Amino acid sequence: MTTAAAGPGARYTWGGDEFLFVEIDEAMSLAANFRSNAMASLLAADHVDGVSDICPANASLLIRFDPDVLPPGDLEARVRRIEEAVARTAHPTLETRVVEVPVWYNDPYTNETAARFRANHQRPEGTDLEFAAAENGLSSVDEFIQRHHGSPWLVSMVGFVAGLPFMFQIVPQEQQLEVPKYLSPRTDTPALTVGHGGCFACIYSVRGAGGYQMFGIAAAPIFDPAQSLPDFKDFMVFFRPGDIVKFRPVDEAGYRQIQGEVEAGTFRYRQAPVQFDLERALDDPAGYNREILERLNGV
Template identity: 70%
Template sequence: MTQQTTARYTWGGDEFLFVEIAEGMSLEANFISNSIANALEARDLAGIVDICPANASLLVRFDPDILPWQELEQVVHVLEDEVRASTNKVLETRIIEIPVWYNDPYTNETGARFREGYHQRPEGNDLDFAAEVNGLADAEEFIKRHHESPWLVSMVGFVAGLPFLFQLVEREKQLEVPKYLSPRTDTPALTVGYGGCFSCVYSVRGAGGYQMFGIAAAPIFDPSQALEDFADFMIFFKPGDIVKFKPVDEAEYRRIRAEVEAGTFRYRQTPIDFHLQTALADPDGYTLSLLEALNGI
């Protein structure tokens, strides 16, 4: 798909500006969306109510009685031009390790309840199906492919705190898995799921249509803000975060859950500068450098 050279600007009533960077998700489009959002936030314009970057677009809510729509559109156009013209496309972000118990009994039990009439493959579980559609030998090979490369949080939404995760590998190496034929009415909280080209972590228990591969050990949404990682905000992930899944066994999962209950758990994370051009030019080499930054903590 050809990348749009300029964004498409449309309006939702008199309070919303929608900026479509591209029709389809790509690393470049998402970088532009997040960069415009960060630059607009830094402007601290009076009248901006909310800024919501998405996979390949941006939604801005504003108060037209304070900020005229013409002024907002002009500012965003200027920021878009600056981002596109920049020869040093760098996003200040962080890389985070997310412990996951793959092939766990909770998601497997849920999946078993929703095979007939909901799923493409009545036999086996979601991991078996994902391995099959990706031409892999078995579930273990799929798990390895899922956790060995980092992922970009392209947007946060659907339910509070749920991250959409885009695999940072060459396009032809990306895993792809179709969603359930019909959405489930139940998904365990912290389920690691997959639909299309996106992985995710379900922040709360509820309905869902993504394939289920495991369960994360620590919360990503904490309304009580009891854990130190949530001191600033009840939602953990931010667009632009880099995620590295770490497979854990049941004993390690239980140990982390005990730390969460005691209020002592902290995510392993470190700040990094994400260089778009380097990531596009040498995906494998850049992936190694990201993982080295996390391993160096």
Template identity: 65%
Template structure:
């Protein structure tokens, strides 16, 4: 087992325990979170009320009248030891294709209304992101953003919003700070970016992530009328591997019409993701993942 950070355990009042697996986001930290929370759900002790995994941490709500805090802490530490570095964990998941119209007119109009809250008021968000990450053009930046898969590390903050972590070595990851002050408006289904995470805004509302484009694909349907939501109102699941596919305005309009007619389906394909195979050869493994959906 490789050397890993020891988890940090913190109490929240008398009903919550928060567990931080690592100070820095990584696939390995996220895999450890998923493995521990899955094991806790599979053998859920009496008194554990809620289990909430996040990017590199998780939180447990419990009833102290049923399970003493010390006993719960011992169980969680045992699970941490059993999971170890999660290097050999294999995850049954799926590859998901998300079509994106980069530099679309709606997010562009929105971001231009909020330039006083941005680091570079004289540029667009995607121009700023391209420059600070060393890309010579927006087109080169889009190729990098869409040219590698993204791992869905958690779903939340608002209903159905996926946080996606770029599956490349850390020195090649896109890093973009959030706005200096949040916007009060963001179009639904905007593809955004903040820190090391890409996201898709599931609903219209406030936000602070940089705006790169928009997808015609619905990812949240509380009515569950659309075909992708027969089982659940939220499309994304932790562990989903995302492939962003650039599209033009004509294709966007066609997909949007299909979504409005209730016939659009997000393309998916089941796959088993192996952490150690990815860590041994990230570029080769990513190439195989991207070929899962022809």
């Protein structure tokens, strides 16, 4: 990978002949992720000939293009103009949606899996939830679960495996839940496990290896290759960067009920459109979070 001319903002580098990588910041933040999503949205709206894929990430942007159609210098110049336009925005907002995700916390599936891999863990005794509560100085697993579902999460990127969302808690940094990954990865993780590593939450879209702590299991699919559910009629991947997630605890009965709706093909995620206002999120996180979550009332 060679380096393009560095500017005062993001760092631009080339990946072979077909990729432009824009590094907005070295650290994840709401502001950096907002810039990534805003730049991706503006570039997509331009419908540029030669651009085949636009992938916003935690604090960066990857663009795939055809150099035979779009000269690299022209693409870089266009993206730099978009970066400048986003930086000049006086009151940055992003049109997105808030989605409710039902989760069975402390479920038997992830607990059984965790028990099989305790030798890979910092704390061989106990559960991942007990470890996470202790790591965050909380008095109980219940308090940790309350903190986990009590505030919204921003989908900062989608990837690693098909449909897997990485989520960043929309709270001040000192209130963010943080927990290290397993000392060495597991070879098994149940599909739809709600996991956590560092400051990021995720939902494992399929069964497979993993190293994040396991807190519960989501009740409905987030990846549907057959597109059998109404929420997947346009695309097999449910989440999009910029989505806002509200986890909702359910018990076993609630989980089984939702599983029945999924099998019948009738399940729909509760969701509502929202205009995410970066300044308000930074100035009054608690108040703005309540306002965002209230959009789900009556849906």
